[in-house]
Amino acid sequence: MFRGARIGGVHFEAVPRDFDSFVMVSPGGYTRSSSVRREDVPRAAQHGSFALSAYRDAQTFSIKGIAKRRTPEEMENLELHVRGLCGDGGWDTLAIDEGTGSYWAKVGLSSVDFDILGSDPTIAEFLIQLWSPDPWLLGEVEDFPAGVPAFHRGNFPATPTLLVGAGTGGYTITGPGGRIITVTSAPAAAHEIDFEQGGLFLNGVRQVGAITVFQDWKVPASLPGVTATISGSRSLTQRVTKTKV
Template sequence: MQIRLGDITFSGDAGPTRFSVSRDALQGWIGKGGPGVRRNDSPRPLGHGSQKQRGYRTGRVVTWSGDIETDSPAEQDHALAQLSGVLADGQFGRLTIESEFGTHWCDVQLDDEPEVHREVYGTIATYSIGVWCPDPEVFGETHTFEPGPVYHYGNFRAVADAVVTGPQSAPYTLAVAGRQFVVTQALSSGQTHTIDTANARIRRGGVLQSGVFSKAQSLIVSPGAASTFTGPSTAVLKVRDTFV
């Protein structure tokens, strides 16, 4: 297993490495205690229990720990400084974890300052680190489909993106499982629409467009059985394996 964050690779594989990951130290990832559930708890008036409310997944905190192995005090100081500088400005960065299960990622920021303890001056230190992802989803491989059956290999609903290549008259409709995204801007030959259905954003030739759709529903592909994608013959749907 390898964990990549910023310019550091944390390795859970055998062999020499500066930043190692202890066995079973990774928590909060796929299958390792992920995001929680939140809902409004409204008591039933004059009755037992609570009103039925939809539950939503929370953001996720991912933690891991291990050793920092170095050959000198100067190298140890450099390694500790390198770790304390990861995402230190409070911005988001890409967390990528590669394992036997595949390669998966999400965008995170620090949950708290990494903890470090020197065990043997100059050679061995231990660390623990936690990062916070405001979205519960973890993403894997992206699959590209023409109109027809669409699917993914995750365990959570996947919100798809689309690309349509001109020439294409308007309006045209993209649809998955009854949900529709209707575009009202035509394309000439060689032009493309790149459509972010989650955020209702359309770019033509890479330039963000305004007021070019009449209906904007996120195109959702459920895990498990295939759904059906309909749209122009030059449309492709991009679906990421999505996990919670």
């Protein structure tokens, strides 16, 4: 159930808290969609096609509703603000409250319409179309120490980040199915291995050449989950973000 959204300092409400000044999303005015991309290769001289992997496309968001301000000047300022969302072609974070949890996505602007409704300059209708390069929403973050099965409560495989504690010398991390990550040139300080970017980072800086074997994995949206262990005396944590499509 949609309860609200926020982007660029604009708060869209499903139910207004102040009936003299609000940006309200109409019933059914919030939608998001992502299609599935599948290559169709027909079987030669046979019925059907070959079963190839399918991939989710980028997702789109549509936010439609009514805005109210106390004065025409306030409405003009709101219109300028809304029309300026991601106005330079850049990216912003869309935060969404769905009642059962809060999620976010990286988005850019596809289009925006903002028009005074009728003859009252303090009431307007709007339609904002946003585009996200990723097909999923990200939610709460949870940490799982070494040896503890990691999972999340979404519905799509999550990409974890490994937090490695301070220590000396190289190490090997063993994940599900015998997958390993070998670090021969490891920083003495605590650092992280980012599966999304594919590398080892110290204070946000990629450590080139630190990893010699890199076999990453995903974290499922259900138990029994996946465990990871580390050789030596360093600590290890799988940091998992709730992921849903």
